[in-house]
Amino acid sequence: MNHRICAAAALALLAPLAGAQTTPQGSRDLPARSIPVPDTVSPQMQKLIGAPLTPTWNVIPKTAEEWKAQVSAGYEATMKSLPALREALGVKVEPITLDGVKAYMVTPSSIPPQNRNRLLVHVHGGCFVSFPGESGTAEAVYMAGIGGFRVISVDYRMPPDHPYPAALDDAITAWKAATRMAPPKNMAIFGSSAGGNLTLAMVLRAKQEKLALPAAIAPGTPMSDLTNAGDSFQTNAALDNVLVAPGANCDKRAALYIAGRDPKDPLLSPVYGDLRGFPPAILTTGTRDLLLSSTVRVHRKLRQAGVEAVLQVYEGQSHAHYYRDVSAPETREAFGEIAQFFDKHLAK
Amino acid sequence: MNHRICAAAALALLAPLAGAQTTPQGSRDLPARSIPVPDTVSPQMQKLIGAPLTPTWNVIPKTAEEWKAQVSAGYEATMKSLPALREALGVKVEPITLDGVKAYMVTPSSIPPQNRNRLLVHVHGGCFVSFPGESGTAEAVYMAGIGGFRVISVDYRMPPDHPYPAALDDAITAWKAATRMAPPKNMAIFGSSAGGNLTLAMVLRAKQEKLALPAAIAPGTPMSDLTNAGDSFQTNAALDNVLVAPGANCDKRAALYIAGRDPKDPLLSPVYGDLRGFPPAILTTGTRDLLLSSTVRVHRKLRQAGVEAVLQVYEGQSHAHYYRDVSAPETREAFGEIAQFFDKHLAK
Numbered sequence: 001m002n003h004r005i006c007a008a009a010a011l012a013l014l015a016p017l018a019g020a021q022t023t024p025q026g027s028r029d030l031p032a033r034s035i036p037v038p039d040t041v042s043p044q045m046q047k048l049i050g051a052p053l054t055p056t057w058n059v060i061p062k063t064a065e066e067w068k069a070q071v072s073a074g075y076e077a078t079m080k081s082l083p084a085l086r087e088a089l090g091v092k093v094e095p096i097t098l099d100g101v102k103a104y105m106v107t108p109s110s111i112p113p114q115n116r117n118r119l120l121v122h123v124h125g126g127c128f129v130s131f132p133g134e135s136g137t138a139e140a141v142y143m144a145g146i147g148g149f150r151v152i153s154v155d156y157r158m159p160p161d162h163p164y165p166a167a168l169d170d171a172i173t174a175w176k177a178a179t180r181m182a183p184p185k186n187m188a189i190f191g192s193s194a195g196g197n198l199t200l201a202m203v204l205r206a207k208q209e210k211l212a213l214p215a216a217i218a219p220g221t222p223m224s225d226l227t228n229a230g231d232s233f234q235t236n237a238a239l240d241n242v243l244v245a246p247g248a249n250c251d252k253r254a255a256l257y258i259a260g261r262d263p264k265d266p267l268l269s270p271v272y273g274d275l276r277g278f279p280p281a282i283l284t285t286g287t288r289d290l291l292l293s294s295t296v297r298v299h300r301k302l303r304q305a306g307v308e309a310v311l312q313v314y315e316g317q318s319h320a321h322y323y324r325d326v327s328a329p330e331t332r333e334a335f336g337e338i339a340q341f342f343d344k345h346l347a348k
Numbered sequence: 349m350n351h352r353i354c355a356a357a358a359l360a361l362l363a364p365l366a367g368a369q370t371t372p373q374g375s376r377d378l379p380a381r382s383i384p385v386p387d388t389v390s391p392q393m394q395k396l397i398g399a400p401l402t403p404t405w406n407v408i409p410k411t412a413e414e415w416k417a418q419v420s421a422g423y424e425a426t427m428k429s430l431p432a433l434r435e436a437l438g439v440k441v442e443p444i445t446l447d448g449v450k451a452y453m454v455t456p457s458s459i460p461p462q463n464r465n466r467l468l469v470h471v472h473g474g475c476f477v478s479f480p481g482e483s484g485t486a487e488a489v490y491m492a493g494i495g496g497f498r499v500i501s502v503d504y505r506m507p508p509d510h511p512y513p514a515a516l517d518d519a520i521t522a523w524k525a526a527t528r529m530a531p532p533k534n535m536a537i538f539g540s541s542a543g544g545n546l547t548l549a550m551v552l553r554a555k556q557e558k559l560a561l562p563a564a565i566a567p568g569t570p571m572s573d574l575t576n577a578g579d580s581f582q583t584n585a586a587l588d589n590v591l592v593a594p595g596a597n598c599d600k601r602a603a604l605y606i607a608g609r610d611p612k613d614p615l616l617s618p619v620y621g622d623l624r625g626f627p628p629a630i631l632t633t634g635t636r637d638l639l640l641s642s643t644v645r646v647h648r649k650l651r652q653a654g655v656e657a658v659l660q661v662y663e664g665q666s667h668a669h670y671y672r673d674v675s676a677p678e679t680r681e682a683f684g685e686i687a688q689f690f691d692k693h694l695a696k
Contacts, residue, residue, distance in 0.1 A: 026385040026398020030378070030586050037374040038579035040645060050374020231386035231635055231664040235587055238378050287579055287644060292635055296661040297388060303685065311659045312651075313644040316579040337651065 035239060038316045044328035049241070049288070049316050057244040060252050064160035067256070071130050078135040085138060088326045089145025093137050093153075098177035101170045102133075102155040106140040112148045118346050119182035120144075121214070122153040123171050123202070125193030125320060127223070127250040128257035129158050139192055139220075142323045146332055147339030152178050156198070163259035164268060171202050176211060184212035185347040190338065192284070192320045193291070194254075196222025200270035200298065203278055213279050216345040218338045220284045221291045221320050222298055224271040226254050226263040230293030240290040242319040271298050275305040282310050282341040284334055286317025312337055383587060386664045392676035397589070397636070397664050405592040408600050412508040415604070419478050426483040433486060436674045437493025441485050441501075446525035449518045450481075450503040454488040460496045466694050467530035468492075469562070470501040471519050471550070473541030473668060475571070475598040476605035477507050487540055487568075490671045494680055495687030500526055504546070511607035512616060519550050524559060532560035533695040538686065540632070540668045541639070542602075544570025548618035548646065551626055561627050564693040566686045568632045569639045569668050570646055572619040574602050574611040578641030588638040590667040619646050623653040630658050630689040632682055634665025660685055 023029070037050040061067040086093060090109035097103065106122070120143060124136035131138075133155055140153035156170035178187065191199045196219035206213055233246040243250050258268055266273030271294065281302055285295035295311070302309035314322060314330055322334035371377070385398040404422075409415040434441060438457035445451065454470070468491060472484030479486075481503055488501035504518035526535065539547045544567035554561055576594045585593040606616055614621030619642065629650055633643035643659070650657035662670060662678055670682035 023382045024384050026394070027382045028587055028589065029382050030380060032378060032380045033585075034371045034375045034377050035579075035582045036372050038577075038582075038641070040577050040579065040641065046374070229386075229388050231383075231388065234383045234386075235584075235636060237381075239376055239583055241376065287640055288583060292661075293386070293388065293663055296635060297663055299661070300663070300681070304681070311661060313640075313647070313659060313661060315641055315645055315648070333648070333652070 041316045042329050044325045045316065045321065045330050048321050048324050048328070049318065051241055053241045053244050056249055058248045060249060067129065067160050071132065074126075074130050075132060075135045078131065078138060082134065082138060082141070085141050085326055089141055091141045091145045093134060093141065095134075096152070098152070098174045101173045101177070103174055104134060104137050104140070104153045104155065106137055106144045106151040106153055108144045108148050108150075110148065111150065114343060114348050115147075115149050117182060117348055118149060118186045118342075119178060120149045120151045120342070121175055121178050121187065121189045122151050123156065123189070123191035123195040123198040124153060125191065125195040127253035128167060128194045128197075129160070129253035132158060139195070139323050142326070142331065142335050143190065143338065146335035147342065149339070149342070159253070159256035159259070164257050164261060167198060167257070168201050168205060168267060171198050172205050172209070172211070175202060175206065179212050183347065185215050187214045188216040188218065188342050188346060189214045190218035190220070192220030192222075192323070194223050194257075196220050197224060197226075197270060200224060200273070201267050204266055204270060204273045207277060213277075215347060216280045216282070216342050217278070218282045218284070218341070219298065220322070221286075221289055221295050222270070222283070223254065223291065224269060224294045224298045226258060226269045230291075230297060232290060232293035236288055236290050236292060239288045240318040242321070243290040246290070271301055275302050275307060278302060278305065278307045280308040280341070280345045282312065282338055284312045284314070284322060284338070286314045286319070286321055288316055288318045290319055310341065389664045390677050392673045393664065393669065393678050396669050396672050396676070397666065399589055401589045401592050404597055406596045408597060415477065415508050419480065422474075422478050423480060423483045426479060426486060430482065430486060430489070433489050433674055437489055439489045439493045441482060441489065443482075444500070446500070446522045449521045449525070451522055452482060452485050452488070452501045452503065454485055454492045454499040454501055456492045456496050456498075458496065459498065462691060462696050463495075463497050465530060465696055466497060466534045466690075467526060468497045468499040468690070469523055469526050469535065469537045470499050471504065471537070471539035471543040471546040472501060473539065473543040475601035476515060476542045476545075477601035480506060487543070487671050490674070490679065490683050491538065491686070494683035495690065497687070497690070507601070507604035507607070512605050512609060515546060515605070516549050516553060516615060519546050520553050520557070520559070523550060523554065527560050531695065533563050535562045536564040536566065536690050536694060537562045538566035538568070540568030540570075540671070542571050542605075544568050545572060545574075545618060548572060548621070549615050552614055552618060552621045555625060561625075563695060564628045564630070564690050565626070566630045566632070566689070567646065568670070569634075569637050569643050570618070570631070571602065571639065572617060572642045572646045574606060574617045578639075578645060580638060580641035584636055584638050584640060587636045588666040590669065591638040594638070619649055623650050623655060626650060626653065626655045628656040628689070628693045630660065630686055632660045632662070632670060632686070634662045634667075634669055636664055636666045638667055658689065
């Protein structure tokens with residue numbers, strides 16, 4: 001019960017108390033309650049939804065060294081899980097360098113004919129600070145294995161040593177190098193969370209620099225608004241067991257990336273960008289995702305800009321739950337949808 | 349403050365208390381809190397989101413006569429608002445009869461050339477009991493006016509006098525008659541809430557009876573699961589200020605429709621139906637919608653059945669908020685998306 005008590009205590013700090021005199025007009029007062037795990041998802045997803053809150057969701061390191069220690073612990077845990085994931089999906093991962101930027105070539109054991117001349121570029125999540133090196137390749141392994149695509153996963157530089165724009169600079173350098181390995185019309189960019197932010201920011205930067213654009217993008221539950229505007233930051237607080245609540249660990253990591261700049265800069269918060277001319281996009285989120293609003297708001301901005309954009313919202317899922325369990329049917333479904341979308345829009 | 353206290357009290361009855369011994373494993377305990385109106389929507393939508401709970405959300409009539417009185421009050425209120433809506437959108441509404449079924453022909457003042465030979469069929473919402481007669485035409489007026497389509501709005505029979513399958517029988521009779529007025533490939537069926545349920549059930553029935561199918565459908569926030577399975581029945585309880593919570597007035601109305609049958613029958617809960625062979629579908633909901641799960645679950649079932657199905661989720665909106673204010677940009681956006689989808693899929 002400890003984590004439950006902690007969550008309730010922390011949330012009480014984050015949200016104004018019901019009935020308080022400062023309650024703004026129109027606020028919805030909700031009583032304390034207990035939300036059960038839904039039975040409308042697979043047993044594997046029920047397990048993820050019923051899991052305790054991320055242990056470090058509100059553990060905030062105080063120094064750069066403490067941040068590195070926390071990131072290192074996450075790195076070690078992820079690295080332990082990757083061999084089994086690669087094995088399950090028949091995928092190999094090899095380090096490469098693209099014009100000085102570190103990356104990984106992620107290759108499935110079998111590539112269907114229509115994907116032989118196609119190439120995807122992946123930018124990983126981790127709130128701009130976590131999952132360095134090979135630990136950032138997990139989502140690329142899912143995409144390569146389930147979709148049958150070759151994927152370049154970019155190991156971009158991160159805070160605390162390298163704030164914005166280092167990650168975006170590296171991602172763009174990798175993109176430029178990758179477009180010499182395959183025709184851009186045969187390529188897509190994808191990534192979730194911070195990787196969804198970077199996917200969108202890469203297209204904004206590529207537009208600015210008049211680079212070739214990919215034929216499609218798949219920003220998953222993108223951190224599209226680093227100002228934390230958006231209804232689901234409030235409505236899904238504490239329901240989402242991954243990010244849990246605004247103002248907590250993930251946002252502190254994002255602050256290291258922003259490093260004092262204006263978070264409303266579209267290259268930091270792409271929802272405020274000019275999205276006209278974007279390639280077709282597929283966005284993925286869940287009903288309990290703290291970034292549900294950050295996802296559906298970008299979807300609407302894309303549609304308002306005349307872009308073909310499709311939205312997938314998975315029942316009961318918290319932030320990026322769709323690549324946590326390789327055995328969950330929802331995982332195959334999510335990457336299957338993205339693969340089908342890419343197949344529709346990428347040249348061969 | 350009265351409605352707030354009532355809501356909190358009622359919700360406390362509906363949801364197990366946080367930390368109670370009966371809390372099932374994996375349940376998420378949420379503290380009491382106050383959710384502000386988001387600033388990421390238009391001022392008109394902020395007003396709808398900040399409005400008090402539907403006054404009758406948990407006022408449950410005890411007899412058929414009391415139900416009719418409650419329905420009559422809703423009828424009168426809606427009828428008062430319709431002339432201004434028709435005026436704003438330049439739409440006229442005339443009663444018609446289709447093989448004995450009452451309906452309304454809803455015609456915009458201007459029909460663009462591509463829509464001249466097209467015809468839509470509308471089935472209204474109201475939890476299967478409300479909005480009889482002309483009061484059921486509001487959504488049809490929005491669609492006709494914003495999309496520039498001729499619309500037949502079906503005034504189907506309802507409980508307490510006429511439980512299932514009267515409404516569906518009437519809707520199918522109207523559909524058959526309408527397919528003699530235009531080619532089915534030039535036609536679509538749409539409707540929200542109970543109308544979303546009926547839209548889906550009509551296609552299931554048409555498949556069973558080997559009738560012509562429409563070229564597209566637009567089930568809006570469909571009551572697709574009358575068993576009330578679905579995570580958002582819990583997660584969005586009391587956040588949604590229209591339906592508010594499961595087990596309340598709307599569900600009691602649905603129970604009059606079900607009238608003792610198995611609610612898992614696909615013609616009552618279409619999410620359990622065989623959705624293969626369905627026409628392309630566009631589904632609309634909001635992040636605070638009590639039926640968010642009922643919408644995204646049908647979307648997934650359609651995709652799993654190989655059906656082209658697109659999902660629109662609007663920031664902060666409760667149940668069917670997208671046709672409450674003709675001046676809200678989100679209203680034009682929602683019906684504009686549906687019109688564009690119909691234009692893509694309907695023959696001319």
